[in-house]
Amino acid sequence: MKREYYxxxxxxxxxxxQSATEHSDHIGNRDSTQTESNDTxxxxxxxxxxxxxxxxxxxxxxxxxxxxxxxxVLKPIDLPAIAHYxxxxxxxxxxxxxxxxxxxxxxxxSVIGLTHRDISVTKGEYxxxxxxxxxxxxxxxxxxSTFRLKRNVSVEKLRERFAKVILHELGHNFGLDHCTSPxxxxxxxxxxxxxxxxxEKSLCPECKMKLSNILKR
Ligand SMILES: [Zn+2]
Ligand SMILES: [Zn+2]
Numbered sequence: 540m541k542r543e544y545y546x547x548x549x550x551x552x553x554x555x556x557q558s559a560t561e562h563s564d565h566i567g568n569r570d571s572t573q574t575e576s577n578d579t580x581x582x583x584x585x586x587x588x589x590x591x592x593x594x595x596x597x598x599x600x601x602x603x604x605x606x607x608x609x610x611x612v613l614k615p616i617d618l619p620a621i622a623h624y625x626x627x628x629x630x631x632x633x634x635x636x637x638x639x640x641x642x643x644x645x646x647x648x649s650v651i652g653l654t655h656r657d658i659s660v661t662k663g664e665y666x667x668x669x670x671x672x673x674x675x676x677x678x679x680x681x682x683x684s685t686f687r688l689k690r691n692v693s694v695e696k697l698r699e700r701f702a703k704v705i706l707h708e709l710g711h712n713f714g715l716d717h718c719t720s721p722x723x724x725x726x727x728x729x730x731x732x733x734x735x736x737x738x739e740k741s742l743c744p745e746c747k748m749k750l751s752n753i754l755k756r
Pocket of ligand 1: 711726
């Protein structure tokens with residue numbers, strides 16, 4: 540009887556140890572999975588109907604290389620009618636950002652909308668002012684248009700401008716403000732392609748430091 544009693548205790552202890560080992564392994568696995576997913580920042584690229592797919596691929600490549608994130612190109616969708624500004628036949632950038640924010644799947648930190656149509660904002664005394672792109676700071680959505688970038692330029696120049704503008708708007712989403720450094724990517728282009736051409740496709744040391752603090756890398 541006494542022997543059986545000890546045997547039951549021994550069995551119980553063995554099972555308890557096994558259970559504890561399994562539990563800690565499980566926790567270990569879960570922690571490492573969580574760490575991996577926390578380190579990966581996903582960015583969605585949302586093309587609107589008519590956007591050249593080659594530019595979507597370019598956007599993915601540029602965003603991934605510049606910010607060390609994972610970017611995914613989503614299926615094209617129509618521009619929402621609610622953002623259409625009839626008097627100038629163009630689209631309101633702020634309304635498009637609101638729209639993108641609402642449709643953004645949770646997985647993505649930010650979504651960048653791409654369109655070939657002209658986009659605009661209200662700027663001071665101008666009720667509707669054409670822009671290259673718009674991104675809130677910090678924010679989870681931004682929009683870039685190729686409409687004003689492609690005037691009288693080679694494809695190569697257009698691709699360079701496009702890359703700078705998408706990285707600039709996404710920089711705002713990450714929390715980078717406008718910068719006074721003349722060559723910095725975060726310089727305020729004030730809506731002109733001339734300013735975009737003057738910038739370099741890189742951040743000044745101060746903006747680089749800010750970004751690394753924001754992304755904790
Ligand atoms: Zn800006
Ligand atoms: Zn800067």
